[in-house]
Amino acid sequence: MLQGQAAIVTGAAQGLGYAISKAYAADGMRVALLDIRGDLLDELAAEIRQAGGDPLPITVDLSDAGETQRAVDAALAHFGAPRVLVHNAALLITRSMREITLADWQMEINIILQAAFILSKAVWQPMIDAGGGSIVYLSSGSGYRGFIEEVAYNPGKHGIEGLMKCLALEGKEFNIAVNCATPGAPINTPMSAQNYTEALKQRWVDPALLTPAFLFLARQDAAGLTGHRVAARSDGSWDAINLL
Ligand SMILES: NC(=O)c1ccc[n+]([C@@H]2O[C@H](COP(=O)([O-])OP(=O)(O)OC[C@H]3O[C@@H](n4cnc5c(N)ncnc54)[C@H](O)[C@@H]3O)[C@@H](O)[C@H]2O)c1
Structure with a gap:
């Protein structure tokens, strides 16, 4: 079902976003790769192309509203919904x-929320025009608990869970699934x-x-899993908690 369909992944150059992007491309998806690290994005895009994929690397600073809008517009113009x-x-x-500082706060809140x-x-x-889709936000333990010295990250992740709940409700009418995901293991x-x-590093x-949890989430629409926080485990399984 995912073969030939488009995905947009932010933070694609490194870490979890890199892994999700590679998994989507390996499943035949055409992936728009968004990140501030254009050098690493080019390497990832070359890897995906070598494996027969069709990626679109887009260098963007997601703390900037105008850049973010232009990046997603470019992805939509290239791949459609x-x-x-x-x-x-x-x-x-x-x-x-x-x-x-206020600048630290704005940078973190802007990237996350x-x-x-x-x-x-x-x-x-x-x-909506395509008949449905799936939106996934990366949350964290910081999305529902308090942690010291996470003055902006903590509320940013709480905020993303709030946005998820609101859009999951609105998305039901339009067949759009909206969920949060967290790493269910140290990564x-x-x-x-x-x-x-x-x-933890041990x-x-x-x-x-x-x-595997992110491949599952990519296949969801409002008739499937929506309004949940999904913890992706390292054995390929996941737990899902309904937050609606
Ligand atoms: N690492 C963990 O243990 C952990 C735990 C809970 C939740 N998470 C969440 O999982 C997600 C991925 O985490 P990770 O550990 O892979 O993070 P990471 O820092 O290793 O990777 C994040 C990516 O985002 C990109 N990025 C940062 N600022 C950007 C900006 N202004 N514009 C565009 N791209 C930008 C980075 O270049 C990087 O490629 C994050 O949302 C994180 O909050 C991670």
Whole structure:
């Protein structure tokens, strides 16, 4: 079912987004790869093309509203309505309330939450016109619990879960599934390398192991799973909690 269909994945250059993008391309999807790291995107696009895929790398700073709009417009112009949008990019600046600046706050909130809004709004009508689609936001334990020194990341992830719940309700009428996903295992990514304890690094896994849940989510519409937080496990399974 995914063969030949389009996906938009943000934060595609590294970490979990790289793994999701490769998994979608391996399943025959045409993937728009969005990230600020254009150098790494070109490498990923070359890998996908070598394997017979048809990717579209788009370098974009998702903290900037205009750039984000132009990037998603370019993806839509090239591929048409995506079967799935995965907003996976995020930035975690660990600073206390005494240290964090307004600029830090805006950067994190814009990448996590503002970009989620702009991207979702851009694909919403094309998905309606296409008869349905699936939107996935990467959440985190930080989407439902409090963590110290996550002054912007913590509310950003809470916000993305709120947007998910609202759009999942509205999406029912239009056959659009909207869900959040979290890593259900410690993953070996650049973000984790910066923030994990040594104990967690002892048992982190390749994020590629978590991708079956994202293939499942790409196939969803409102008749399937929507309004859930899906924890992707490293054995290829997942847990889903209904948040509606
Ligand atoms: N690593 C974990 O243990 C963990 C845990 C819970 C949730 N998550 C979430 O999973 C997702 C992926 O995490 P990860 O560990 O792969 O992160 P990562 O930092 O390793 O990768 C994030 C990607 O986003 C890109 N990015 C950052 N700022 C950007 C910007 N301004 N514009 C465009 N792209 C930008 C980066 O270049 C990078 O390719 C994130 O949403 C994160 O919050 C991760």
